[in-house]
Amino acid sequence: MKDVNTEGYTTEDGRKIGGVVMEMKNITLRFGGVAAITDISFDIREGEIRAIIGPNGAGKSSMLNVISGFYVPQEGEVWYKGSRRPPMKPFEVARQGIARTFQNIALFEGMTVLDNVMTGRIRQMNAGLLSQAIWKGKAEKEETENRAAVERVIDFLEIQHIRKTPVGRLPYGLKKRVELARALAAEPSILLLDEPMAGMNVEEKEDMSRFILDVNDEFGTTIALIEHDMGVVMDLSDRVVVMDYGKKIGDGSPDEVRNNQAVIDAYLGVAHD
């Protein structure tokens, strides 16, 4: 997508995609001498499902970490909702409405599903320490409202039956779903998913794909995801960025990307000089 505009486009299945909500301009990220990301630019539009793909070590997760504020790139700019984002801490990014899940699940194992998902609402809780301690007034009201919001997410992701189960006792596929629930509970405007299907069987992948599509459809959430499974990516996403060795080698609709020679080479493997 060369020209940045606010027009947006219409997807094949008739969804209206809005203007640019986040833009990465010439991002370069180095760890010491190693360049993880070299001069990458792309944008994410309102309401779309945007995938970042690439072989192992291509720099996908680093890219996601730049978006979520975990890494600060040495060069380049991140533009969010029309203004340049200064370097900020991850919690500040979260406050701006960007939520994420992790490649290696990062949940509180000893806490119940419900409590884990409730932590996604921290941003919406402002009651003072005293009020929280005696659980009166503002704290009580807030908790009730937040619980209601969390219950909607639980219902949406169909995890009612494990509501009171400690996360540590759950199988992997369900943990992934709980993590998605926590991210959703924050009511993000952009949701970042780091390999949401990794390690899942076919049936679990199908379920997860459905949930991702439903989230996008139901709440209009913009989704950026990293994924290895090409089949899943091509089915789910509206536009795909392809990375290889820290560089962008393709960007466009799944069809365009599939027929891109550089992408085919990167995936099938050609000798690098």
Next chain:
Amino acid sequence: MAQSAQAAGGLASFPALLQRNATQFGDKPAYREKEYGIWQSWTWAQTEKEIEALALGLINLGVNEGDFVAIIGRNRPYFYWSIVAAQSVGAIPVPLYQDAAADEMAYVMEHCGARFAIVQDQEQVDKVIEIQDQLHQFEHMIYIDPRGLRKYDHHQLHQFSHIQEQGRAAREEFITDLKERREKLDYDSICVMLYTSGTTGKPKGVVLSNRNIIEASKSSSEFDHLTRDEEVLAYLPMAWVGDFIFSIGQAYWCGFCVNCPESADTMQTDLREIGPTYYFAPPRVFETQLTNVMIRMEDASRFKKWLFDTFMAHARKVGPAILDGKQVSGWDRLKYKLGNLFVYGPLKDTLGFGRVRVGYTAGEAIGPEIFDFYRSLGINLKQLYGQTEASVFITLQPDGEVRSDTVGVPAPGVEIRIADNGEVFYRSPGTFEYYYKNPESTADTKDAEGWVATGDAGFFDEDNGHLRIIDRAKDVGKMADGSLFAPKYVENKLKFYPNILEAVVFGNGRDACTAFINIDLAAVGNWAERNNIGYASYQELAGHPKVLDTIQAHVEEVNRSLAEDPMLAHTQVHRFLVLHKELDADDGEMTRTRKVRRRIVEDKFSDLITALYDGSDEIFTKTEVTYEDGRKGSISATLQIRDAAVVPVQTQKVAAE
């Protein structure tokens, strides 16, 4: 005569009963459903408003009197409202099994010519769209949960809440029409059409009138003194007549509250939270629960295990007697009270049976140990015998006369006759009108005087006048030497072992009996875990030599107990095998209500039956399986065939009944 029974006080239909409930005790809860983690509730007055809005919406959509409305989904208040709303506009509700395969659903919907369907969510919408080409009369579909359906073509697809809104908006326009249609309903109007799953052939549409359902609900409610303060949990399939009687029939007649679980997976938690006073479950549910309790007790600490064993032994001794109000010594009573404090009370609470006043089980025989376990805890669990064609009730066990091997005395208003071949016939106000578009079957089943053939063989117990059912009449056969062969009797004895989930016994026209066994994965899997036996699949566990040894021990034990009964000694199981797959409704081997389809099993596994009789030690077989989403695959295995020891019987000339 019972057939001419007239409605009391003009209460000849469910819309009329709804009006009564809403006016007489409008602020009592009628429905509860757990959603978003909280029990949401609707009073009778609110229910009336919801149903009226929906009924008006249906008129607005073009539902005519006499139309069929298919209802497909799990137990939710919205579906129960849909049933009564359809009745209000003069249409006929047809609840379907939500997990039915697409072609089963297509058959039923085309057979009744449904113009409308009210469904749960995207999954059901997709299924109906898939079969739509085969449905010639089908027009509109209404869904409850809009998730994922935003992008669908909405010309003939409508959201439930929108239909209600349109109904409310068009109230002025249609209310007189609705009232007229409602007032036309009488005792002869069709109340509901339910398809029987049928162990053979295509499903049949059983047409039940208001008279059938209301009379059956009325007399059975009086029999068990049900009041408007009962609480029930609606979790059994809505397409099954039992749920219709409990959650619509008796609920409207008595005015009690129907509670709907949050999802199928949360049923156990919800059961505990509601604590029903009136509860129904097929034997399988009780079996599974008991198995779970036993597995958990195996893992409990020594002291707890001792406490449990000690007090359960005492409960088995005096519990049923206390429940029946018989004479029990003061010391035993005291000890039972202590047990109640430490074991029975907490256990009942965990199971969700803390408040059960009347509990029923039916559909299949229940193991005496299982039955006695619940009764000894002080749960008034009873048996009933019934079928769709009778609006459920044929016989019921009265309080204080409960036994595990009988199904009770004729329900109020029911006459029973045993034919010469042992088949049970009945006649009652609940007797169905006819099978829809199937006069031959109707004539085969119901004669001119109203007597209905149940297809079950049974006899009245001479001691207490209770009915005993031994088997399906058509399954009762003769062995090669002419003696009686009742496979169900033997199968039930086998199934009473927690390790055995299902058994199919063969022997009709043969000189010896053989059996297929399905192991219970939960029970056997737990045993394997405790004994450090590794297994990767059901198939592998089923073929494990130690598992086969255990099953063999069970079979031989059954043989010994059969040998004691001169009538059945010759039906001892000589050879058996453990199947490599669970019998499954998706493969057509069982009905949706989980009854084995004997003929299909015989056909499908004919190679295995041959092997059982030709003396081979093992057999290689390949079986086609259907996955839940309709895809097909196949599994193959080499099965071992084992010989079981039998107790020699003197060949006596027994006059078969």
